[in-house]
Amino acid sequence: MIEDQASSLRRMNQSRLIKVIAVTGGKGGVGKTNVTLNTAISLAQQGKRVMVLDADLGLANVDVLLGLRVEKNLSHVLSGECTLDEVLVEGPYGIKIAPASSGSQSMTELTPTQHAGLIRAFSELQSQIDILIVDTAAGISDMVLSFSKASQDILMVVCDEPTSLTDAYALIKILNKEHGVFRFKIVANMVRTPREGEELFAKLTKVTDRFLDVALELVAVIPFDENVRKSVRKQKAIVDAFPTSPAAMAIRKLAKKAIEWPIPTQPGGHLEFFLEQLVSTKKVMGDNR
16 A cells, blocks of 8 residues: 555656756757757647747847747846746747847856856746756857756757867767766757768767767757748748648657656756756655655
8 A cells, every 4th residue: 555655656746847858059050949949849739838948048039039029038037026937928839938138248147156046946937837948058158058967858959060060079078077967869950861860970979989978869860941941031930830841840750759758756966957846756755665
């Protein structure tokens, strides 16, 4: 009887846990935000409650890509003017978006303590969600590192440019060597053929296998698709504007995979999104063993 109650509690707490995915890439221009938004909408189309955090704090563009009107943003949360729930705007298929500030240098110069405060703010979130997708900024700033290591899964978006692979490797190296991150999921974006995507992945793994202690997994190969540009002009996601296009179908496959990725039931030893839920789950599971 006690064992049945413990199993029930584990299932109950697992259902409360929120999947957190960071989408990053090192280099700008690799299609990171498009991957973020289209994956989010694909997940919502499959019945998931999804939130997108625009973590490019000084050059926000998630709301612009969807043609949404924003009155308050994360800068107002950091200043204490309002709560995280109060800045959320609703996008297609009910996805919630936490918008960043655009053209604000002060938001790009936040201290690690301020990054931590923003991550902790999510523990006070009242809105019910299943999945949080974090769209990071380009580069390897403290901001990118903070949001990436606070997530459960890191999607590294790369394209067929030498600088893309170099920057992706640099970000993987820092997260691995300095922050103890060992697993990365790779998205080969804007490739001409599936083979090109696999070759991109092979080039990256050749270097990481030689110099780093990491495990890379190729989770999506998204083809170059002119409909992406058309959908951006329409201020719509490609999975919505051109649902049968090659890129849209590849992203829907990625979203289906993401649903199956396991959610950790214990803290990873550093600051994470929704950390209090993980601590609570660990305690409940420990008390009922």
